[in-house]
Amino acid sequence: MNGIVLADRPPDESLGGPVELAGAKLSCRGVDDSTIGGATPADLRQQNWAHTAAQSKWADTSIRLLRREIIERDQTEARLERELAGLKAANERLRKRVAEDAEMSERLRRKIAELTEAKEQHPDFDKVGMVLCHNGIVRGTSRDGRKVKGLRVSVDHRKLDKIVSEQKKRPGILDIRVEIVEDRDLKIGDDVMLLLVAGDIRENVIAVLTDTLNQIKTTVTKKTEDY
Numbered sequence: 041m042n043g044i045v046l047a048d049r050p051p052d053e054s055l056g057g058p059v060e061l062a063g064a065k066l067s068c069r070g071v072d073d074s075t076i077g078g079a080t081p082a083d084l085r086q087q088n089w090a091h092t093a094a095q096s097k098w099a100d101t102s103i104r105l106l107r108r109e110i111i112e113r114d115q116t117e118a119r120l121e122r123e124l125a126g127l128k129a130a131n132e133r134l135r136k137r138v139a140e141d142a143e144m145s146e147r148l149r150r151k152i153a154e155l156t157e158a159k160e161q162h163p164d165f166d167k168v169g170m171v172l173c174h175n176g177i178v179r180g181t182s183r184d185g186r187k188v189k190g191l192r193v194s195v196d197h198r199k200l201d202k203i204v205s206e207q208k209k210r211p212g213i214l215d216i217r218v219e220i221v222e223d224r225d226l227k228i229g230d231d232v233m234l235l236l237v238a239g240d241i242r243e244n245v246i247a248v249l250t251d252t253l254n255q256i257k258t259t260v261t262k263k264t265e266d267y
Contacts, residue, residue: 141230144221148175148234151219168214168238170245174253176233178226182265189266193232195222200260207252212244213237216252220261233261 182188204216219234226232235253239245 140224144231147219148231151217151234151236154217164214167212167240169240170242171236171238172242172245172249173237174233174235174249175231176235178228178230178232180228182267186267188228190225190227190230191232191263191265192225193220193222193264194262195220196260196262200256203252203255203260207237207248210244210248212240213248214239216248218252218256220256222261225266 178188178191180188200218200220204218207213208216215236215238217234217236221230221232233256235249235256237245237249237252239248
């Protein structure tokens with residue numbers, strides 16, 4: 041047969057049977073794919089599930105972190121907006137306070153000018169020998185020693201007019217002028233009251249200013265201190 045020798049084999053042996061080749065046992069149906077790299081399909085599926093779960097967990101963690109950053113950013117923006125609004129409000133209050141202080145200074149200046157003019161135009165001008173001024177300001181402590189942030193004053197104008205009218209009738213007194221800063225929140229160092237008394241001699245002027253001031257403090261004004 042052209043040099044080809046066919047080996048005899050048992051007639052009942054089929055091609056699907058096992059064949060010994062160089063000590064290896066093979067299957068004629070093909071290589072057994074029940075294992076790949078030592079891992080079964082179930083192992084591979086489990087690995088895929090674990091990998092997918094890990095990716096999902098990482099994605100969830102990233103989303104949570106991103107949401108937290110967004111929330112923190114929004115909170116920061118809201119806080120900055122509140123602070124900005126507070127600064128704007130404080131600036132507006134300061135602007136109004138400066139305007140009010142300037143107005144008060146102008147009113148005091150006018151009072152002094154009015155008293156000076158009235159003194160000069162008074163028929164008994166030549167008898168004036170003294171003009172005494174009391175300028176009350178907000179003190180940093182109360183009478184009992186407590187720290188004070190500021191105060192607010194209310195005024196009974198009917199009683200004030202009566203006191204001034206009566207004190208003007210006393211001997212040697214030419215004129216009395218009073219200016220009180222009322223219904224405003226005053227801070228330490230702010231002017232509260234200006235009291236001017238013009239008269240002939242210091243004994244008369246000092247006595248009238250003292251009595252007028254004490255009556256105003258006890259019966260005319262009511263202060264609310266802010267501690």
